Amino acid sequence: MVTPTVQRAWELLAAVPDPEIPVLSVLDLGIVRAVEESADRRGVVVTITPTYSGCPATEVIAHDVRAALETAYDDVEIRTQLSPAWTTDWMTDAAREKLRGFGIAPPAGRVTLPLLGVGRPAACPRCGSDAVEELAGFGSTPCKALWRCRTCREPFDYFKKH
Amino acid sequence: MSPTSRGGRRLLTYADGALVLSHRLSEWMSNAPTMEEDIALGNIALDLLGQARGLLQTIGDEDELAYFRDSAEFRNPLLCELPNGDFAHTMVRQLFADAWFAEVWAALAAGETVGADVRGVAEKAVKENAYHWRHSSAWVVRLGDGTDESHRRTQDAVDALWPFRGELASDEWYARVEPVLAEATLSTPGRDAWTQRGSADGWHTEHLGYLLAEMQSLARAHPGATW
Numbered sequence: 001m002v003t004p005t006v007q008r009a010w011e012l013l014a015a016v017p018d019p020e021i022p023v024l025s026v027l028d029l030g031i032v033r034a035v036e037e038s039a040d041r042r043g044v045v046v047t048i049t050p051t052y053s054g055c056p057a058t059e060v061i062a063h064d065v066r067a068a069l070e071t072a073y074d075d076v077e078i079r080t081q082l083s084p085a086w087t088t089d090w091m092t093d094a095a096r097e098k099l100r101g102f103g104i105a106p107p108a109g110r111v112t113l114p115l116l117g118v119g120r121p122a123a124c125p126r127c128g129s130d131a132v133e134e135l136a137g138f139g140s141t142p143c144k145a146l147w148r149c150r151t152c153r154e155p156f157d158y159f160k161k162h
Numbered sequence: 163m164s165p166t167s168r169g170g171r172r173l174l175t176y177a178d179g180a181l182v183l184s185h186r187l188s189e190w191m192s193n194a195p196t197m198e199e200d201i202a203l204g205n206i207a208l209d210l211l212g213q214a215r216g217l218l219q220t221i222g223d224e225d226e227l228a229y230f231r232d233s234a235e236f237r238n239p240l241l242c243e244l245p246n247g248d249f250a251h252t253m254v255r256q257l258f259a260d261a262w263f264a265e266v267w268a269a270l271a272a273g274e275t276v277g278a279d280v281r282g283v284a285e286k287a288v289k290e291n292a293y294h295w296r297h298s299s300a301w302v303v304r305l306g307d308g309t310d311e312s313h314r315r316t317q318d319a320v321d322a323l324w325p326f327r328g329e330l331a332s333d334e335w336y337a338r339v340e341p342v343l344a345e346a347t348l349s350t351p352g353r354d355a356w357t358q359r360g361s362a363d364g365w366h367t368e369h370l371g372y373l374l375a376e377m378q379s380l381a382r383a384h385p386g387a388t389w
Contacts, residue, residue: 083278160293
C-alpha cells in the first residue's frame with residue numbers, strides 16, 4: 001500500500017544518483033524492488049537488486065540510499081534481493097533518454113536469454129549517425145562497453161544489454 | 163550450509179574457482195597488452211570476485227573462507243590457479259574456465275536443489291559469463307588464426323592447459339570449446355588424452371600456495387581489520 005510514508009521514501013529515492021552515472025537516479029536504474037513501511041511504522045524497508053556481481057558502486061549506492069532516507073526516518077533497513085536478477089529491461093524509457101543526453105548510448109532493445117551479444121547501439125549519442133563500431137567489449141564500469149562513431153569520429157560509452 | 167557438507171563442497175569448487183581465477187586476472191592490472199585489455203581483464207576479474215563472494219556468503223563467513231583457509235582446503239579446479247603465462251596462455255585458460263562456468267551457472271540458475279540466494283547469484287552470473295565467453299573465444303580465434311608467432315604461442319598454451327581440462331570437461335564443455343579451437347586452427351590431443359586431477363581432494367599445484375600467500379597476507383597480518 002502506498003502510504004504517505006512510502007510515497008515520501010520514493011520521492012527521496014528519486015533524488016539519489018548512481019555514483020558512476022550521476023545523470024541516472026537509483027529509480028531510473030531500476031534497482032529498487034520495493035519500499036515498505038517498517039512493522040513499527042517508524043521507518044522504511046527498501047529492497048534493492050544489485051546490477052553486476054562485482055560492481056563497486058553497489059555498496060556506495062546502499063550507503064547513499066541509507067543516507068538519503070535517514071534524513072526523514074529514524075529507522076532505515078536495506079535488504080538485498082538477488083533473484084530475479086537485475087536486467088537493463090528495468091530501466092525506464094525516460095532513463096534511456098537521460099543516458100543519451102549524457103553521451104552514453106542506451107541499451108539497444110530488450111534482453112533475450114541466452115545473451116548472445118552485447119547488442120548494438122542504435123546510434124551515436126552525439127551526432128545520431130548509425131555508423132558505429134565497437135572498440136572494446138568492456139568499459140570504464142561493468143555496465144559499459146566502448147564504441148566509436150565513424151561519422152563524427154568520437155568514441156562513446158554504450159550501456160550494455162544485460 | 164557448511165563448507166564440508168556435500169553441497170557445500172560443490173559450491174566451494176565454484177566459489178574457489180571464481181575467486182582464484184579472479185586473483186590471477188588481477189595480476190594483469192597495468193600489465194595487459196593494451197589499455198582496453200587491462201580494463202577488460204579488470205572487469206572480468208571483478209565479475210568473478212562478485213560471483214565468488216555471492217557463493218561464499220551462502221556457505222559461511224566470506225572473509226574466513228577466502229583468507230583463512232590453506233591451499234589443501236581450497237576446492238578450485240587446478241586450471242584456475244595456473245600462472246598467467248603470456249597473453250595467449252591467459253586467454254586459453256579463460257576460454258576453458260568460461261566454458262565450465264557457463265555450464266555451472268546455467269545449472270545453478272535452473273536448480274531446484276539450491277537455495278534462493280545461490281540461484282540469484284547464478285542468474286546474474288549467467289549473463290556476465292556470456293560477456294566473458296564472448297571475449298575469450300574472440301581472442302583465442304584471433305590469436306590462433308593470426309600470425310605464425312601468435313599461432314605458435316596459442317598452440318603452446320592449448321598443449322600446456324589441455325591436461326588440466328579433466329576437472330571441468332563434460333560433453334557440453336567439449337561442445338563449446340572444440341568449435342572455437344577448430345576455428346582458431348588449433349589442435350588438441352583429443353578427449354581421451356590423459357588429464358590431471360586432484361583438487362576435489364585438496365591436492366593442488368605448487369602455484370596455489372604462492373597465490374594465496376599474496377592474496378591472504380593482508381588479512382592474516384591484520385585479522386578483523388576494516389576500513
